[in-house]
Structures are given as structure tokens and as C-alpha cells.
Amino acid sequence: MKGWLITNAFLHTHKFTEIHLWLTEAAKKVGVELIVKTNAEVLVKLDSDFNTVKEVNSDDNPDFVLFWDKDVRLAQYLEMKGFRVFNSSKGIAVCDDKSLTHLYLQGAGIVMPKTIVAPMTFTNIGYNNLDFLSQIEKELSFPIVIKECFGSFGQQVYLVANKQELRTKTAEIGAKPMLFQEFIPSSKGKDLRLQVVGNQVVAAMYRYSEDGDFRANITNGGKMKPYEPNQKQIDLAIKCCKVLGLDFAGVDILFGKNMEPLVCEVNSNAHFKNIYDCTGINVADSILAYIIKRICIGCK
The missing domain is CATH 3.40.50.20 (Rossmann fold)
Incomplete structure (x- = not known):
């Protein structure tokens, strides 16, 4: 083959x-x-x-x-x-554009932080009017998470504490697509990464920050340890992949107020070096085994 x-x-x-x-x-x-x-x-x-x-x-x-x-x-x-x-x-x-990810998951009834997608503008115009931010302030209480729709490793994710910071950061991002999201205090600086291949969670880790960063991404200095997900977390991660039509993905899950799982992001080509270092599980092996199985089924 x-x-x-x-x-x-x-x-x-x-x-x-x-x-x-x-x-x-x-x-x-x-x-x-x-x-x-x-x-x-x-x-x-x-x-x-x-x-x-x-x-x-x-x-x-x-x-x-x-x-x-x-x-x-x-x-x-x-x-x-x-x-x-x-x-x-x-x-x-769909995974590359965070706004589309949330739209598809919303349509399937998957629970996520409350999210508002910024109105589209044009590169040569930008936001020459920020009045729409007043709706953001009414719907989402501070602090508010702002995410650029195209970004990786948590590096295009920001936390704004007040009205002025909201306006400044929005203007700074400019015409790039973005969304505004409810901040989940119970998950500050901690989340889960579940690695899904086919209809199975093959590896999972708990990520956490010790330096006060609201993000838990390893690239931003977060720590990690192996994690045994519960059935609700497993079912949620697998459902996300089914809804988005993914063969494999990394699903990031937040902890809600009562520890209920909330979907943060889904990464179609999630890097798996960190999860290997954390768990000893090589996700590449699972991906190739899955592909062979699917190809063989298709040949029958």
C-alpha cells in the first residue's frame, strides 16, 4: 500500500x-x-x-x-x-476557521462557551465603526476572550478586562476574522486535550498553567500530565469529530462551572509530540492503523 x-x-x-x-x-x-x-x-x-x-x-x-x-x-x-x-x-x-467550527458544533447541540462572531469587513477598510462592540459588552461580561479565527497554539487568543481593552484589541486585530467568547473562570489556566482517531480517544492529557496565564497551551509555557477522561468527555470529543467529518483530531475541552465539559476548539491536524511526551502514546501509529483499516474496508 x-x-x-x-x-x-x-x-x-x-x-x-x-x-x-x-x-x-x-x-x-x-x-x-x-x-x-x-x-x-x-x-x-x-x-x-x-x-x-x-x-x-x-x-x-x-x-x-x-x-x-x-x-x-x-x-x-x-x-x-x-x-x-x-x-x-x-x-x-471547518476546523481551520474557529467561527465555522463553532457554527457547525452549535448546529449539533454541542455545549460551548457563549460565542459571538465579529461582523465581516474588508482588508482595505477594517473596522471604521466599532459600535457593534456595545452588543458584545451586553451579551458577554468582562473579562472577554477574543480569538482570531485563524490561529494555532493559543498565540492568537487574548483576554480583555474592560471596554477600552476590548476596543483597542479589536482595532489592533483589524480586518482579520475574529470572535468574542465568554470567559470560563472555572477553567482558567487549565483544559484537556483528547486525541481522537476514528471513533476512539487514543490519548488524553490535562494541561495547566502555573504562571497565571488564562491559556493552558504548552507552547505558551503550560504544563501537562496524563489524564483519564470520563465517559462524558470521551463522548463529547468523538461527537465533535463526527459532526465535523474528521477522521482524527485533537479536541480541547474546558471545565464548566460544575465541571461539565465544554468544547473549546477542535484541531484537525493536531500536533501530537506533546501528548507523546506526556503519555508515551504515539498517535501516528493509531492514525496509520485507522487509514489502513478504512482503505481495506473500501476495497471490499
Whole structure:
């Protein structure tokens, strides 16, 4: 069996290349040839003769594509050509945009912090009127969490304490899509990461901050320890993946006032180095085993 691992040609950091290596090594263990291809090598080529036959590279056609990038146009193109793509272009796109994630989860009745999506504006205009923030203040009490819709590792997430900070940060973010969210005091500086593959939670960790940061992300200095999720947390994480059409993902869960689980975010291509360091579980092995199972089922 042969697959492609699609990566981004312009993103060269150890954090990402290490994950790519883990995935290719996991493939070798199960006898799968996983060939790394960048989104600059496999281009989206559209013309009047376009059809769904697998012709991207006829001499090197894979049995599946493991898509470890956010180039959703390429992912959709490969699907249109008839390739089985893990995760799907739709799943990646919905997770990449936090506002879409919350819209889809809301539609499925999944409990989340109260969230308001900022109105869209244009890059060359920005917000020349911030009157809409008065509605945010009425609906959400301070402090308020502001998240840029496109961002990773908790680095585009902010906490504002008052009206002036709200206006300043909104203006600073400018035309970039963002959302405003209820702050959950009972989960300040702590959350859960549940790693889902298929319909199973294969690993979980408790993340916490010891320096007063309201975020628990490891990238921002948070700590971690292994965690045994309860059935409500497991069911919630799996349901999120089903709703979003994900084969695998990292689901971040907050602790509500009465310790009830609230969904914070869902990451379609969640990095799993930290959870390995924390639990000793290599999620790459689970992902490759799942893909083989799905491909084999499809061949029957």
C-alpha cells in the first residue's frame, strides 16, 4: 500500500518536520510506503478537460492521501480527482476557521462557551465603526476572550478586562476574522486535550498553567500530565469529530462551572509530540492503523 503525505512547501520548522517524520516512520512499521509531497509539487491544475479520473501523477498514484496541511483547495482538488483524503477538505476547512467550527458544533447541540462572531469587513477598510462592540459588552461580561479565527497554539487568543481593552484589541486585530467568547473562570489556566482517531480517544492529557496565564497551551509555557477522561468527555470529543467529518483530531475541552465539559476548539491536524511526551502514546501509529483499516474496508 502506498500513500502521499501532503505537507506545506513553505513551512520549515522542527515542530512540523518532526511530525512528518513520525508519520512516515509509523507507516514503515505497518508496511506502508508514505511518500512526502508538498503542495508546491502537487499543484491544482484546472482546465476544460478536467475530470475525476486519478490523473494527478498517473505513475505515482497513491492508495490514499494523508493531508497534513491547510491548503484546502488542494485537498478538495485531490478528492475531486477520486483520491481518499484523510482528513477531508471540508473537515480541515471547518476546523481551520474557529467561527465555522463553532457554527457547525452549535448546529449539533454541542455545549460551548457563549460565542459571538465579529461582523465581516474588508482588508482595505477594517473596522471604521466599532459600535457593534456595545452588543458584545451586553451579551458577554468582562473579562472577554477574543480569538482570531485563524490561529494555532493559543498565540492568537487574548483576554480583555474592560471596554477600552476590548476596543483597542479589536482595532489592533483589524480586518482579520475574529470572535468574542465568554470567559470560563472555572477553567482558567487549565483544559484537556483528547486525541481522537476514528471513533476512539487514543490519548488524553490535562494541561495547566502555573504562571497565571488564562491559556493552558504548552507552547505558551503550560504544563501537562496524563489524564483519564470520563465517559462524558470521551463522548463529547468523538461527537465533535463526527459532526465535523474528521477522521482524527485533537479536541480541547474546558471545565464548566460544575465541571461539565465544554468544547473549546477542535484541531484537525493536531500536533501530537506533546501528548507523546506526556503519555508515551504515539498517535501516528493509531492514525496509520485507522487509514489502513478504512482503505481495506473500501476495497471490499
